[in-house]
Amino acid sequence: xxxxxxxxxxxxxxxxxxxxxQNLRIPTCSDNLALADSILRASEKFYPDIVLLPxxxxxxxxxxxxxxxxxxxxxxxxxxxxxxxxKAGNYNLVAGLLIQKGDHFANDALVxxxxxxxxxxxxKNYPVESEINxxxxxxxxxxxxxxxxxxxxxxxxFDLNWRRxxxxxxxxxxxxxxxxxxxxxxxxxxxYAQWHQYPIVSSVFSYHSKIIxxxxxxxxxxxxxxRLAYYEMNLDREVYHTDHQMDKIxxxxxxxxxxxxxxxxTEEHLFVITNNxxxxxxxxxxxxxxxxxxxxxxxxxxxxxxxxxxxx
Numbered sequence: 464x465x466x467x468x469x470x471x472x473x474x475x476x477x478x479x480x481x482x483x484x485q486n487l488r489i490p491t492c493s494d495n496l497a498l499a500d501s502i503l504r505a506s507e508k509f510y511p512d513i514v515l516l517p518x519x520x521x522x523x524x525x526x527x528x529x530x531x532x533x534x535x536x537x538x539x540x541x542x543x544x545x546x547x548x549x550k551a552g553n554y555n556l557v558a559g560l561l562i563q564k565g566d567h568f569a570n571d572a573l574v575x576x577x578x579x580x581x582x583x584x585x586x587k588n589y590p591v592e593s594e595i596n597x598x599x600x601x602x603x604x605x606x607x608x609x610x611x612x613x614x615x616x617x618x619x620x621f622d623l624n625w626r627r628x629x630x631x632x633x634x635x636x637x638x639x640x641x642x643x644x645x646x647x648x649x650x651x652x653x654x655y656a657q658w659h660q661y662p663i664v665s666s667v668f669s670y671h672s673k674i675i676x677x678x679x680x681x682x683x684x685x686x687x688x689x690r691l692a693y694y695e696m697n698l699d700r701e702v703y704h705t706d707h708q709m710d711k712i713x714x715x716x717x718x719x720x721x722x723x724x725x726x727x728x729t730e731e732h733l734f735v736i737t738n739n740x741x742x743x744x745x746x747x748x749x750x751x752x753x754x755x756x757x758x759x760x761x762x763x764x765x766x767x768x769x770x771x772x773x774x775x
Contacts, residue, residue: 469511
């Protein structure tokens with residue numbers, strides 16, 4: 464049945480002052496915390512299911528030389544504050560912090576549920592050189608998190624460059640990937656979303672945090688001026704290849720009308736069906752019309768190829 468989730472993400476625009484003449488600036492931790500507070504308080508008015516803050520948002524735009532000054536423990540005030548805001552706003556929250564671990568640091572993504580309970584932590588697997596040289600220890604696991612609306616995968620910044628993380632998310636059956644970062648990422652985010660067929664939400668230091676669909680399209684984005692991006696997404700949908708199936712599109716629309724949303728892509732030979740009904744699921748529609756999902760079609764073609772050339 465239709466499964467709507469309300470997604471809200473944020474950017475910090477740490478590259479410049481927001482007051483004229485918009486000069487480059489280096490924010491203090493207090494500056495970043497104040498902006499994050501404004502973002503989270505504004506978020507409540509959207510009644511979101513999930514909210515994102517960027518990687519190490521407290522120290523966004525600051526030098527690696529300040530790690531010792533900026534980091535705090537899991538018992539620190541910012542972790543407590545995030546927990547309180549998630550509970551007060553009744554949303555799940557993903558936020559990045561630099562966490563003190565003895566003599567070293569971890570670049571952590573903290574995942575809170577609606578009750579403000581810490582559901583889990585993802586530690587950045589692939590820090591950049593300057594991070595490691597300044598005491599950041601890489602993580603070595605890729606957990607996924609089961610929240611009340613679905614399963615979420617989390618990655619941080621430079622993790623974008625290692626496909627094993629994004630492949631792991633697909634194998635884990637996530638409903639949504641959250642990528643929190645210093646930089647904006649660009650086309651690889653759209654590529655991963657389309658290739659692995661899960662939506663990706665980014666939250667960044669700079670301008671363009673995005674909500675990206677399974678087609679690779681950007682559905683909503685922050686900008687140089689706007690700190691929040693919001694989108695209501697129906698997760699009950701599937702991607703199909705047109706091979707042997709394009710003639711079914713009109714028949715499905717004839718039966719369901721606006722109770723389904725069909726988007727077809729000419730160059731890619733793909734179409735997406737979103738189920739808007741409350742009395743059935745997209746899998747029920749698949750069964751009724753003998754539809755084969757894109758991922759299943761690719762798997763079938765691969766199996767047939769191996770059988771033909773004698774590979775078991």
